[in-house]
Amino acid sequence: MLKKLAFLIVLASLLLAACGTAAPAATQAPAATDAPAAAATDAPAKVYTYADMTLCYPQLGAESDWRTANTASFKETAEQLGVNLVFSDAQQKQENQISAMRTCIQQGVDVIALPPVVEDGWDAVLQEAQDAEIPVIIVDRSVSADKSMYVSHIGSDMVLEGRKAGEEMNKLLPNGGNVLEISGTTGSGAATGRAQGFRETLNANITILDSQTGNFNPTEAKPVAEAFLKKYAGEIDGFFIHNDGMAEAVVEALKAAGVKPGEIKIVSVDGTRGGFQMMIDGWVQADVECNPLLGPQVMEMALKLMNGEKIDAEVLTNETVYYPDNAAELLPTRKY
Amino acid sequence: MKNNTPLFKRVRENRLFWPLVALSLIFIFNAIFSPGFFKLGILDGHLYGNLIDVFNNSAPLMLVALGMTLVIATGGVDLSVGAVIAISAAMGAVLINPVFGNEEITNAVAADPTLTNTPLWLVVVVTLVAGTLCGLWNGLLVSRAKISPMVATLILMVAGRGIAQLIERGQIMTVYYKPYHWFGNGFILGLPVSIYIVAIVYAIAWVLVRKTSIGLFIESVGLNAKSSYYSGISEKNVKLFAYTFCGFCGAVAGLILGSYIHAIDANNIGLNYELDAIFAVVIGGTLMSGGRFSLLASMVGALIIWTFTITMYIFGVPANALLAGRAVLVLVVILLYSDYARRILNRIFERKGLQHDTAN
Structure with a gap:
């Protein structure tokens, strides 16, 4: 009796899991394959908006206030623009980030924005993304992989x-x-x-x-x-x-x-x-x-990518140095 | 009978002997190569020096090691203490945080060090209760649901940090409330507050296990659960007590750790403390299979781990070699405690002892 019940539960959960992954893939697939076809046949090419975008952001963790502000920036911007954000927290572990990226690739997201926890060891998963024709934007920290493996790096030098x-x-x-x-x-x-x-x-x-x-x-x-x-x-x-x-x-x-x-x-x-x-x-x-508030810039770049526009391979964020003499004035304007 | 054993052998077979030897070896090493290590000064009315840092930094680990000793003595293990630290520290942070929900902390809040949502005593009580409840949960899983300790505590180890993140709503909460900083940074009579906290918890534990029969029960359950059961010892309740106490110790450690930096990061606070605590207990000579234990020896074990770490910082061991250094410490300790090493040492000392006896 118990065994049967356990078997049923396992079966049910498997079915649910299958539905869970199949559903986004199904909705995603036409969008992805339609695009070039539509562009080729219809005279006015389909212009994507933020509402069409599924952006994958495998955040590396929450190790500092800076990171928290970075996470908040992506979540808030996605909500405002109507972007479907697939967010995960890798807790400072590269293997978690890589498995999160693989999940995103299987889901068939439109763009992956990756804030890499370390520089090395990304070649394999970047290759997988490339094979799946999903563009990758490297955010914030840099990677040692060849520049051809990703479309752009945005962040601080x-x-x-x-x-x-x-x-x-x-x-x-x-x-x-x-x-x-x-x-x-x-x-x-x-x-x-x-x-x-x-x-x-x-x-x-x-x-x-x-x-x-x-x-x-x-x-x-x-x-x-x-x-x-x-x-x-x-x-x-x-x-x-x-x-x-x-x-x-x-x-x-x-x-x-x-x-x-x-x-x-x-x-x-x-x-x-x-x-x-x-x-x-x-x-x-x-x-x-x-500057951690990269959400708006990254999503703008992702939209350009979806619409086939060119973007720069290296984008720098605007950054300065702050000094104590005007710190008290500026403090209330700080967002993080 | 007792008087017949040579004094040195008795000393050597004392549980504290080997941990103290290891600690003094590190101290001697420091004394030779970095004499500044023992320099103690008085600064702003409190003692100041590397030794104080060692004690202050190892306080949370000593606490966790206390709880872990009892759990290991019953033949179990508690993998969840790191997560328990995170949960209890997160509870404290949320209660102090004067801003509710996802509202951002305004700069006015950050500038006012007296602002808190809950009085400090309540913060402390809730922190301790949260950890104790986690321990109780582990205890129930192990003693009542009969899940093997490693699996039972693994549940909370994995889920605990998630729970702590939920409590903090995924934020790293910075505590600007000054009185909270006292537990990790304050001083009483020139010594860090954390040392007093450790002393109090140790005293409680010592009275419980040495002045009542609980200590004996724990050892007997660890040695042979079945025969303890037939002698009328409630194995279930003994285990429940050990895990609950371990949770309580984790909570106290969470209070101190949260107060050190006063920014409570659910992902990182108390990270790997369960492993360090197990190591401290092993250094203290308690067998992983359970049985006889020594609270004091485990605390010395915790001190060894931190003295070693701080020594590595002082000697400028490069960042990428820190973990390798630790590995060497683990290896040396495990080898020293192996039966093989014991036998060799016994042979060496016994021979000397014999000669000594005949000379007399």
């Missing part, structure tokens, strides 16, 4: 951010000094790019005493900062921290070490509210912006 941070550090320490670096996730485009750019522009009289990963995660960054503060007590002139969340953890460690705001110069990246608050309080001297 991480090396440029690192260079900007290096210039700020040069300005803050004109007479040279010792700095420490707390970097992001090892192997991520953001961490390697920022580290590289920072080293490129840093004056010769400034030495990087030590560098350790905080994994973009405040809880991991705090013990690192604590250990650094004891090891290099009295020698530290500056900190370069790869995001604002970790900077908050470092500030917490500085407070415990009895350091007064401004005694150790801090250059951080992101420009979150927390970052602005730290500038107002005098802890952070320069915050390099890294």
Whole structure:
């Protein structure tokens, strides 16, 4: 009896699962195949609108306020424009992102926008997307795969951010000094790019005493900062921290070490509210912006792709550097 | 009988012996290569130094290790403590957060450190109750539904972070309410608050397991559940108690961990704590198959893990080698605790002991 029941349940769930995947595929298929045919036969080619679009966004996780703002930007924009957003959260794991992408490919979405958690290892799944003729836009961080594997990369130039941070550090320490670096996730485009750019522009009289990963995660960054503060007590002139969340953890460690705001110069990246608050309080001297509100731009690009328009292979977001002098004025305008 | 065993052998067979040897080895290593490690100063009226960091950072792990010791002693394992930490910390964050629902936190809220939705005592109580309930759930699955501990706690391990995300509505909640920061960053009489919290929980656990018969019951269930049952020990209730207490410990750890950085990230808070806690218990000499246990030795195990981690930071071990470093620690400990290593060590020391005896 029980066995029969269990069998029925399994059967029912299988059927349901089958319907679940079949339904979108069925509705999707005509839309996808009609397009070229319609364009060929009917004189006025079908112009797609946002309502026709199914966009897949396998978000990499929710490791910082920046990421939360990025997620919110996509969800809100999709709702406003009527885009069907297939959203998933990979919890900072590449294998989750890849399986989410495979699901999207099977569903036959129109465009995939991928914020890669690390740089390497995307070739296979990008090839699968290409075989399925689904264009991929790389969002935010970069990938090491060949440029022909995806249509465009939109996001911040991480090396440029690192260079900007290096210039700020040069300005803050004109007479040279010792700095420490707390970097992001090892192997991520953001961490390697920022580290590289920072080293490129840093004056010769400034030495990087030590560098350790905080994994973009405040809880991991705090013990690192604590250990650094004891090891290099009295020698530290500056900190370069790869995001604002970790900077908050470092500030917490500085407070415990009895350091007064401004005694150790801090250059951080992101420009979150927390970052602005730290500038107002005098802890952070320069915050390099890294704009997370990419939803509107990405969806515009996706629509252009669907309508067969050309888009640039490399799109940069508008970013600046923020300073403490106008932080208090700007704080109310910050969205993340 | 007891007096006949050589003193050194008795010391060596004490559960605390090997963990303390390991800890002092790391300390000696630090003393030689980084003398600054032991420097303690007084700053703003509290002690300041690497040792304080080790204690403050390892406090949550020590708590989790306490609970895990009891669970492992009953012959089980609790894989869900990391998730329990996330759930309890998320509960605290949601209760403090003065903004309801998906409303964005306004800058006025961020600037006012006294704003909270719920009084602090209630936040603490709810945090602790949430974790304890998670533990109770695990306990019921294991003791009443007779699901094997690994599978039963796996359910909450997988689902727990999802639950925590639902509680926080997928956001990383930053707590601007100052009094909440005290648990992880405050000081009493120059020592971090977290140390006192660990001491209190340890005292509760010690009284429970050593001054009542619960400790004996746990050991007897771990050694042989069936014969305990026939001796009239309620195996079910003993297990239920162990898992519930483990949930409670996870909740206290969640309170401290959430307070450290005061931004509660359901995905990352207490990540891999279950594995570190199991490791701490193993270092403490409690067998994974259950039976005799030592709470203090497990706490020393937690201290070893954190001393080692902070030592690696001090020595500037590159980021990509940190995990490999940990692997070496695990390997060395497991080898030291193997029967083979024990036998060799026993042989070496016994021979010396004999010579010593004949000389007398």
